[in-house]
Amino acid sequence: MNKTRFFVEFGAGMAAYVIMLIGSLLLVAGGTVTGAWATVVSLLPTLPALGVAIAVMRQIRASDELQRRIQLEALSLAFAGTALITFSYGFLENVGYPKLSMFYVWPLMAVLWIIGGILSSRRFR
Incomplete structure (x- = not known):
């Protein structure tokens, strides 16, 4: 995997993480979602974080x-x-x-x- 591809995947994953983190914090803190849905929304930022982890692992494997x-x-x-x-x-x-x-x-x-x-x-x- 070349460095440009890694930085694109890593950067896109981190950008998605930040967007989902801010969104989930606003939704939960604002009381828009409650109960079990608050748990689901709180965990949504872990999805792009998983993408970041996969990008790092792929870069290490390609090293x-x-x-x-x-x-x-x-x-x-x-x-x-x-x-x-x-x-x-x-x-x-x-x-x-x-x-x-x-x-x-x-x-x-x-x-x-x-x-x-x-x-x-x-x-x-």
């Missing part, structure tokens, strides 16, 4: 061995770092720290993935 290794190392750091940080904070919640939303987990993992990618790619210069 050469070095890029795959870099991504594996980056994701390994992101996975382990997210686990350590979230578990540690969970223990801190037991002693009075404020509860955090699950919405913080993915951005944390994304930041650690970027850091892992930078560190790993530097190793292979």
